[in-house]
Amino acid sequence: MSPAVASLLALLAAIVISFASKLNVGVVAIPLAWAVGAYGGRGPEAVLAGFPGSLFVTLGGVTLLFALAESNGTIANLAARLASLARGRSRLLPPIMFFAAFAISTAGPGAIPSVALMAPLAFAMAPMAAIPPFLTALMVANGANAGNLSPLSAVGIIANTRMAEAGLGGHEWKVGAANCLVHVLVSGLAYAALVRTIPATSIRPDPRETALAPLNRSQWGTVVVIMGWVAAVVALGAPLGLAAFAGAAVIIAVRLADERAAIKAMPWPAILMVCGVSMLVTMAERTGGMQLFTRLLATLATPDTLNGVIAFVTGAISTASSTSGVVLPTMLPTVPALVQQVGGGDPLAVALSINVGAALVDVSPLSTIGAICVAALANADLARRLFRSMLVWGLSMTLVAALLCQLFAGWFARL
Numbered sequence: 001m002s003p004a005v006a007s008l009l010a011l012l013a014a015i016v017i018s019f020a021s022k023l024n025v026g027v028v029a030i031p032l033a034w035a036v037g038a039y040g041g042r043g044p045e046a047v048l049a050g051f052p053g054s055l056f057v058t059l060g061g062v063t064l065l066f067a068l069a070e071s072n073g074t075i076a077n078l079a080a081r082l083a084s085l086a087r088g089r090s091r092l093l094p095p096i097m098f099f100a101a102f103a104i105s106t107a108g109p110g111a112i113p114s115v116a117l118m119a120p121l122a123f124a125m126a127p128m129a130a131i132p133p134f135l136t137a138l139m140v141a142n143g144a145n146a147g148n149l150s151p152l153s154a155v156g157i158i159a160n161t162r163m164a165e166a167g168l169g170g171h172e173w174k175v176g177a178a179n180c181l182v183h184v185l186v187s188g189l190a191y192a193a194l195v196r197t198i199p200a201t202s203i204r205p206d207p208r209e210t211a212l213a214p215l216n217r218s219q220w221g222t223v224v225v226i227m228g229w230v231a232a233v234v235a236l237g238a239p240l241g242l243a244a245f246a247g248a249a250v251i252i253a254v255r256l257a258d259e260r261a262a263i264k265a266m267p268w269p270a271i272l273m274v275c276g277v278s279m280l281v282t283m284a285e286r287t288g289g290m291q292l293f294t295r296l297l298a299t300l301a302t303p304d305t306l307n308g309v310i311a312f313v314t315g316a317i318s319t320a321s322s323t324s325g326v327v328l329p330t331m332l333p334t335v336p337a338l339v340q341q342v343g344g345g346d347p348l349a350v351a352l353s354i355n356v357g358a359a360l361v362d363v364s365p366l367s368t369i370g371a372i373c374v375a376a377l378a379n380a381d382l383a384r385r386l387f388r389s390m391l392v393w394g395l396s397m398t399l400v401a402a403l404l405c406q407l408f409a410g411w412f413a414r415l
Contacts, residue, residue: 002288003036003039003040003041003287003288003289004287004288004289004291004292005289005292006036006039006040006287006289007036007040007283007284007287007288007289008284008289008292010032010033010035010036010280010283010284011032011280011281011284011289013032014028014029014032014277014280015391018277018387018388018391022384024269024272024273024276024384025273025276025277025387026272026273026274026275026276026277027272027276028276029276029277029279029280030276030279030280032280033047033050033276033279033280033282033283034047036280036283036284036287037050037283037287040286040287042283042286042287046286047279047283050279050282050283050286051275051279052275052278052279052282054241055274055275055278055368055371056271056275057239057241057242057245058112058116058239058240058241058244058368058372059241059271059274059275059371059372059375060241060245060266060271061240061241061242061243061244061245061248062116062240062241062244062372062375063266063267063271063375063376064244064245064248064262064263064266065225065226065229065244065245065247065248065251066120066376067262067263067265067266067378068222068248068251068252068256068257068258068259068262069120069222069226069251069257070120070124070262070265071257071258071261071262071265072218072219072222072256072257072258073216073218073219074215074218074219074222074223074226075120075121075124076124077213077215077219078121078124078223079121079124079125079128080128082096082100082121082125083125083128083129090128090129090130090131090198090199091129091195091198093125093126093128093129093131094131094135094136094139094191094195094198095139095191097118097122097125097136097139097140097143098139098140098142098143098146098187099143100118100143101114101115101118101139101140101141101143101144101147102143102144102146102147102180103147104117104118104144104147105143105144105145105146105147105148105150105153106146106147106150106152106153107147107150107152110144110147110148110153110154110155110156110324111141111144111145111147111148111153111155111362111369112144112240112368112369112372113230113233113234113240114143114144114147115140115141115144115369115372115373116240116244116372117226117230118140118143118144119137119140119372119373119376120376122136122139122140122376123136123376123377129198129199130198130199131198132194132197132198133377133382133385133386134194134385134386134389134390134393135190135191135194135195135197135198137363137370137373137374137386137390138187138190138363138390138393139187139190139191140373141362141363141369141370141373141390142183142186142187142190142363143183143187144369145179145183145359145360145362145363145369146179146180146183146184146187147180148179148359149175149176149179149180149355149359150176150180151172151173151175151176154324155323155324155328156172156175156176158324158328158329159175159328159332159355160172160175162328162329162332162333163175163332163335163351165332165333166332166333166334166335166336166347166351167336167347168332168335168347168348168351171348171351174348174352174412174413174415175351175352175355178352178355178356178409178412179355179356179359182356182359182360182401182404183359183360185404186360186397186400218256218257221251221254221256222251222256222257225247225250225251225256226247228247229243229244229246229247232246248262265378266378267374267375267376267377267378267380267383269380269383269384270374270375270377270380270383270384270387271375273365273374273383273384273387274365274366274371274374274375274387277365277366278366278371281319281366301342302342302343303342303343303344303345305406306338306339306342306344306345306350306353307345307346307349307350307353307405307406307409307410308353308402308403308405308406309402310331310338310350310353310354310357310405311353311354311356311357311398311401311402311404311405311406311409312357312398312399312401312402313357314327314331314353314354314357314358315357315358315360315361315397315398315401315402316361316398317331317358318357318358318359318361318362318367319361319364319366319367319394319395319398323358323359323362323367327354327358328354328355328358331354331358332351332354332355335347335350335351335354338350346409346410346413346414348413349405349409349410349412349413350409352405352409352412352413353401353405353409356401356404356405356409357398357401357402357405360397360398360400360401361394361395361397361398361401362394363390363393363394363397364390364391364393364394364395364397365386365387365390365391365394366391366394367394370390370394373386373390374386374387374390
């Protein structure tokens with residue numbers, strides 16, 4: 001058995017274990033990564049090099065920053081104010097979460113900073129109206145993703161620049177609109193399916209009937225630091241996690257929140273779970289497992305099925321790789337050659353299919369967006385269940401993206 005096959009089997013085993021037991025799958029994934037590395041002739045150093053240090057810093061920094069904001073009451077106060085927009089109607093909160101994340105993402109920050117900002121607020125609002133964590137996460141993640149390929153977004157700029165290099169420039173509105181419409185569609189279907197789980201009663205307590213407490217000194221200071229963090233990430237391009245640690249250090253230094261309480265409240269089981277599985281996925285990539293998987297899928301493409309197949313393939317790759325850093329920059333420039341090799345197809349439709357396929361799976365907890373949502377839940381049992389639900393959803397989106405792109409990408413490209 002080749003190392004590539006062994007790595008795929010190990011990844012499958014970790015996924016099965018995550019569903020079949022209450023064991024933190026991250027604990028299992030790390031020794032599996034070690035076993036795969038050893039089977040492929042890689043030493044412990046190579047295995048440890050696969051630890052997602054950047055993701056760990058991002059999750060650690062963001063969750064610490066918002067744990068500090070939670071400990072001094074800032075999150076609860078802001079969540080109550082945002083919930084008041086629903087005017088006491090609990091079933092309006094999920095759409096509010098979606099459109100708030102969408103608006104922030106579209107304006108320029110992109111999906112990851114938008115989710116980092118919105119997820120803690122959304123999970124603070126959700127208990128007021130008994131909104132399930134899964135629906136909360138889907139609304140925030142898909143809302144942010146819906147605006148992620150706007151011409152103003154950094155990811156949108158990457159996609160449009162790479163398309164222009166491939167001779168497919170000048171379609172910025174189609175790139176943004178196709179991505180937005182697909183995310184609105186799947187979010188609408190998820191909302192329609194899950195809205196009945198939300199009690200029809202008003203939000204308790206109803207923000208209209210309860211005087212909103214003014215922000216105190218510590219809360220105002222925390223808001224200023226968080227807004228400074230957002231500005232540093234958006235305007236200056238500061239790394240999300242490192243900037244979050246800097247903001248947390250400021251809050252602690254000026255005594256705006258309790259450091260010990262915040263660190264204790266951080267979702268360490270969720271962070272271990274996400275980082276451990278990511279470590280195993282990285283080892284599967286380095287031993288050729290993911291490449292083997294995508295090669296097998298690519299052999300299925302014909303001119304008539306190219307849009308659906310390429311959406312499925314890019315979605316499969318995106319579950320284990322960075323959409324903006326790996327998938328789009330790598331795949332979009334290959335579109336003309338790919339169409340030629342297959343023997344036909346619409347290059348613009350193929351490019352749109354790559355964008356949609358890569359983006360729609362990003363709610364998976366193996367991606368930064370999904371991981372932030374899981375890490376925003378302090379309750380370990382709820383976080384474990386959310387991890388499983390979002391993993392199933394994210395993987396299923398490879399099929400949904402393939403179907404939608406097969407049916408509509410060619411038509412949308414001709415508009």
